Amino acid sequence: MPLAKCPRCNLMFNKKGAPICPKCEPDEDADYETLRRSMEEHPDLIPTQIAELTGVTLDCILRLIEEGRIATLTDHRANAVCGRCGAPAISLSKRLCESCLQKLNSEVARAQASIKLGKKKTLQIGSGMYFRKWNDDE
Numbered sequence: 001m002p003l004a005k006c007p008r009c010n011l012m013f014n015k016k017g018a019p020i021c022p023k024c025e026p027d028e029d030a031d032y033e034t035l036r037r038s039m040e041e042h043p044d045l046i047p048t049q050i051a052e053l054t055g056v057t058l059d060c061i062l063r064l065i066e067e068g069r070i071a072t073l074t075d076h077r078a079n080a081v082c083g084r085c086g087a088p089a090i091s092l093s094k095r096l097c098e099s100c101l102q103k104l105n106s107e108v109a110r111a112q113a114s115i116k117l118g119k120k121k122t123l124q125i126g127s128g129m130y131f132r133k134w135n136d137d138e
Helices: 025-041 047-054 058-067 098-114 129-136
Strands: 003-005 012-014
Touching: 025 047, 025 058, 047 058
Parallel strands: none
Antiparallel strands: 003 012
16 A cells, blocks of 8 residues: 555555545545535635635645535636736646746756766776786786
């Protein structure tokens, strides 16, 4: 079984299918029920507003959306803002606009290009002659 880190308590556990450890599953289910009830009452709210209303973390809401347990949320890209410049973001989970994402990709590419690997050692002609001289002396 693969090991995983629980996003709620940050402890390692044997991942059997659920992304949450068995100790945190009751809390996750309780948060799901809270979200389900509040979404029935307020179907037009976006995830950040639901998080403020219910007290459930935004990470938990996004995780439940990714799992497919919550699918009736309105388009949440309308209020997602870029963490670098404040422009409208691609999504709440990405939290970057398209131009900042491209800038970040170019910065990463430049950083990778600046990392230089050591030169490979090449075999020089004549380097094996020292062995022959040492071996012939016997």
